[in-house]
Amino acid sequence: RKEVEQDPGPFNVPEGATVAFNCTYSNSASQSFFWYRQDCRKEPKLLMSVYSSGNEDGRFTAQLNRASQYISLLIRDSKLSDSATYLCVATGGFKTIFGAGTRLFVKA
Amino acid sequence: GAVVSQHPSRVICKSGTSVKIECRSLDFQATTMFWYRQFPKQSLMLMATSNEGSKATYEQGVEKDKFLINHASLTLSTLTVTSAHPEDSSFYICSATDRLRATGELFFGEGSRLTVL
Numbered sequence: 001r002k003e004v005e006q007d008p009g010p011f012n013v014p015e016g017a018t019v020a021f022n023c024t025y026s027n028s029a030s031q032s033f034f035w036y037r038q039d040c041r042k043e044p045k046l047l048m049s050v051y052s053s054g055n056e057d058g059r060f061t062a063q064l065n066r067a068s069q070y071i072s073l074l075i076r077d078s079k080l081s082d083s084a085t086y087l088c089v090a091t092g093g094f095k096t097i098f099g100a101g102t103r104l105f106v107k108a
Numbered sequence: 109g110a111v112v113s114q115h116p117s118r119v120i121c122k123s124g125t126s127v128k129i130e131c132r133s134l135d136f137q138a139t140t141m142f143w144y145r146q147f148p149k150q151s152l153m154l155m156a157t158s159n160e161g162s163k164a165t166y167e168q169g170v171e172k173d174k175f176l177i178n179h180a181s182l183t184l185s186t187l188t189v190t191s192a193h194p195e196d197s198s199f200y201i202c203s204a205t206d207r208l209r210a211t212g213e214l215f216f217g218e219g220s221r222l223t224v225l
Contacts (some may be wrong), residue, residue, distance in 0.1 A: 032212035043201050043216040091212040100151040
């Protein structure tokens with residue numbers, strides 16, 4: 001079993017749709033969690049950190065459930081520019097584990 | 109925000125040659141840097157963890173004699189792909205954590221695309 005598992009993609013959605021990504025992690029010692037966005041042939045860029053209390057940044061909402069070892073990302077009102085690969089990341093100590101990523105295609 | 113610069117962004121070399129990639133933290137000190145490799149349409153794969161002043165820790169399956177990592181200062185780590193072969197062609201990315209921030213956030217370099225002919 002992979003340490004960080006994500007929904008397999010790709011997700012193909014129309015503009016304006018709401019899309020949710022899920023991620024589970026197996027290491028209960030993981031301390032920090034993030035969603036990164038990676039565009040084709042580019043480096044990953046931090047989208048948002050994930051907290052147990054949940055956090056929202058504009059159209060993006062991230063949630064963490066430590067009991068279930070589950071992380072989610074919700075994107076509302078999808079834009080064409082949201083098309084990318086979304087990486088779920090769990091860190092603990094000096095170890096950072098990336099999920100395989102979920103590809104999102106938003107179409108007009 | 110913290111900036112990580114990676115150089116070169118693109119390199120093409122002949123089989124058998126060695127290629128050095130540099131990763132610099134420009135405005136912070138990075139005691140730990142990470143090196144990844146990413147093949148097309150695949151996820152980032154951690155190759156090694158580089159700690160300033162000590163030997164790098166390599167992930168299982170990564171040849172330490174082929175991928176030489178040096179982290180001589182708090183702002184610079186280098187990855188040298190020795191005797192490169194076409195199968196080493198990939199996107200190599202470094203990242204670093206800012207030891208003064210406790211968030212665990214990784215800051216990535218722009219990546220280096222290696223093509224071995």
